[in-house]
Amino acid sequence: MKNLHRPVMIKEIFSFLPTNKSLNVIDATFGGGGYSKSILEKLNINELLAIDRDPITKIFSKELENKYSNFTLINDRFSRIQEIVKDTKLKEKKFDIILFDLGTSSNQIENSKRGFSFNKEGPLDMRMGLTEKNAFNIVNKYDEKNLAKIIYEYGEERYSRVIAKEIIKERKIKIISSTLELSNIVKKCVPNKSKKSKKIHPATKTFQALRIYVNDELNELKQSLEKTINILKNDGLILVVSFQSLEDRIVKDFFNHNSGKRWRSSRHYPEFPDNKATHLKIITKKPILPTASEILINPRSRSAKLRVAQKL
Numbered sequence: 001m002k003n004l005h006r007p008v009m010i011k012e013i014f015s016f017l018p019t020n021k022s023l024n025v026i027d028a029t030f031g032g033g034g035y036s037k038s039i040l041e042k043l044n045i046n047e048l049l050a051i052d053r054d055p056i057t058k059i060f061s062k063e064l065e066n067k068y069s070n071f072t073l074i075n076d077r078f079s080r081i082q083e084i085v086k087d088t089k090l091k092e093k094k095f096d097i098i099l100f101d102l103g104t105s106s107n108q109i110e111n112s113k114r115g116f117s118f119n120k121e122g123p124l125d126m127r128m129g130l131t132e133k134n135a136f137n138i139v140n141k142y143d144e145k146n147l148a149k150i151i152y153e154y155g156e157e158r159y160s161r162v163i164a165k166e167i168i169k170e171r172k173i174k175i176i177s178s179t180l181e182l183s184n185i186v187k188k189c190v191p192n193k194s195k196k197s198k199k200i201h202p203a204t205k206t207f208q209a210l211r212i213y214v215n216d217e218l219n220e221l222k223q224s225l226e227k228t229i230n231i232l233k234n235d236g237l238i239l240v241v242s243f244q245s246l247e248d249r250i251v252k253d254f255f256n257h258n259s260g261k262r263w264r265s266s267r268h269y270p271e272f273p274d275n276k277a278t279h280l281k282i283i284t285k286k287p288i289l290p291t292a293s294e295i296l297i298n299p300r301s302r303s304a305k306l307r308v309a310q311k312l
Helices: 010-014 034-042 057-067 078-086 135-141 144-155 160-173 179-189 192-197 204-215 217-231 245-257 292-297
Strands: 023-027 045-052 071-075 095-101 232-242 280-282 305-311
Touching: 010 034, 023 034, 034 045, 034 057, 034 095, 045 057, 045 078, 057 071, 078 095, 078 217, 095 217, 135 144, 135 160, 135 204, 144 160, 144 204, 160 179, 179 204, 204 217, 217 232, 217 245, 232 245, 245 280, 245 305
Parallel strands: 023 045, 023 095, 045 071, 095 232
Antiparallel strands: 232 305, 280 305
């Protein structure tokens, strides 16, 4: 299988990584292995532990496993990051770098059989691995209220109720079994004015919502971030690349709440200090964005945001 995934903002990420010492690294979202490969090639690595829930990543890890004895890939959810470390030879170690790339891999999107793409004919699946839910059952069995809630909460789609109503209407006539069927249903629900004013495909948010819900992505991220503090060395770095606002908000809030940063529940109320212990120092006051040249080469990088924090 050809590896289609291109790592995002790799130059920016490397600008934060120390070059003057031997490092223990976790690549918490191995994907196509682009980050792991570059880190192993360019830095002094003691151990690199890669994690990915998708079984297909084993195909892309073989080259690194054959070449580097200090590289290990574990197929598991990154919400179990601390438990994974305890179950390996690295259980006594702390880590200098923990890296997350939260984007869906091009290897997943381009494989029509996985059901992630609204542009390719394939089954309604969207499973990244290690989950019992799939998009087919949600689209064909959930009631209208729950469908609308999922599409609104996880896709931030303003036409969620219209889309849910149309899905219910269409599935009464015929089971919705393919990605293009669903994509076409959603397209009918988005007004032409909105289609013209936005650069993204009208089904983007609905597909995002289903994918996030199927894989419980937001809870996975929250749990994983909380556990990183326990396995990170003092002065160690957490680097997170996110691709949509829900993920970025979780990362931003996690960094803020663990850095003692003042926050407000509303702009009409005074700021309050966070009650949590201070574990982190925020390195990137604002998220770093990809350059125009990178977006030109890799359009999927256009929505990426990089945030970095350091353990105190």
